Amino acid sequence: MSSTKNAVDSKTPLIEMKNITVSRKDRKILDSVDLQINKGENIAIIGPNGSGKSSLIKVITGDYRPRADSRDMVLRILGKDKWSLFDLRDLLGIVSGDLQQEYNRDISGFEVVLSGFFSSIGIYSNHKVTLEMVATVREVMKFLEITRLSDKLISEMSTGEARRLLIGRALVHDPHILVLDEPTNSLDMKSHHQFRELTRKIASAGKSIVLVTHELDDIIPEIDRIVLLKEGKIFADGKKENILSEDKFSDLFELPVKLTRNNGYYHAIY
Numbered sequence: 136m137s138s139t140k141n142a143v144d145s146k147t148p149l150i151e152m153k154n155i156t157v158s159r160k161d162r163k164i165l166d167s168v169d170l171q172i173n174k175g176e177n178i179a180i181i182g183p184n185g186s187g188k189s190s191l192i193k194v195i196t197g198d199y200r201p202r203a204d205s206r207d208m209v210l211r212i213l214g215k216d217k218w219s220l221f222d223l224r225d226l227l228g229i230v231s232g233d234l235q236q237e238y239n240r241d242i243s244g245f246e247v248v249l250s251g252f253f254s255s256i257g258i259y260s261n262h263k264v265t266l267e268m269v270a271t272v273r274e275v276m277k278f279l280e281i282t283r284l285s286d287k288l289i290s291e292m293s294t295g296e297a298r299r300l301l302i303g304r305a306l307v308h309d310p311h312i313l314v315l316d317e318p319t320n321s322l323d324m325k326s327h328h329q330f331r332e333l334t335r336k337i338a339s340a341g342k343s344i345v346l347v348t349h350e351l352d353d354i355i356p357e358i359d360r361i362v363l364l365k366e367g368k369i370f371a372d373g374k375k376e377n378i379l380s381e382d383k384f385s386d387l388f389e390l391p392v393k394l395t396r397n398n399g400y401y402h403a404i405y
């Protein structure tokens with residue numbers, strides 16, 4: 136599944152943010168955020184509801200513009216200060232619950248994945264589908280073990296099946312980073328387990344995973360860096376074993392939290 140078509144110099148950060156502030160309605164929803172993500176890193180961004188996790192992703196996708204009044208503000212993608220939709224496609228594949236809600240029409244599994252090439256919800260008559268695209272969709276679906284969903288309509292799929300297709304949709308561009316924004320919301324125990332196994336397979340294939348969550352159980356063993364967000368600020372950033380501590384979590388969520396560890400996964404008891 137991985138290729139070198141989008142190769143960047145391994146020293147160039149995929150994402151470089153310095154002093155990023157975003158305001159809405161006179162309130163800072165991100166406040167002087169510094170964050171650098173390097174090639175090959177797998178990270179989890181964790182924080183309570185409203186801490187700014189989705190806003191941070193929206194800065195990367197260009198949906199939210201940071202305040203430009205600070206001279207030392209940096210927002211660089213693949214080493215560039217200015218980037219196009221094509222640069223972004225090379226960089227990011229995004230899977231979120233919001234996106235899943237948009238797929239509320241009768242679209243087949245194959246078309247869901249194919250629509251990743253057009254950043255659209257489904258396929259329309261003006262889309263020029265090439266043989267190469269079709270071959271890539273087949274390859275990605277095989278890798279994700281979802282070929283059997285090709286002809287099934289998304290409206291007739293379980294949440295877990297639909298979420299796997301959205302991963303396929305995110306991967307057809309062979310992006311450097313797969314962003315999973317609260318990916319296990321509304322998945323049952325088995326689908327949750329399958330989703331985590333799939334994420335592990337993708338990380339092993341060389342993609343960087345950026346997981347946005349407030350669930351410790353989502354953090355696959357391949358994720359070794361954790362960024363904690365609180366009230367729009369970076370609260371902590373570092374190696375998993377240093378950041379996933381009971382003290383930090385109790386402070387982050389303002390609640391006494393106990394952490395346990397089993398088979399490379401962490402769990403919170405509160």
Ligand SMILES: Nc1ncnc2c1ncn2[C@@H]1O[C@H](COP(=O)(O)OP(=O)(O)OP(=O)(O)O)[C@@H](O)[C@H]1O
Nearest residue numbers: 159160164182183184185186187188189190191349
């Ligand atoms: N477009 C907007 N207009 C006004 N306020 C906004 C906007 N976008 C985000 N916010 C506010 O910014 C804060 C951070 O929101 P954000 O969605 O980034 O948090 P989050 O950590 O992803 O939360 P959750 O875990 O609940 O998804 C919240 O208080 C939210 O209400």
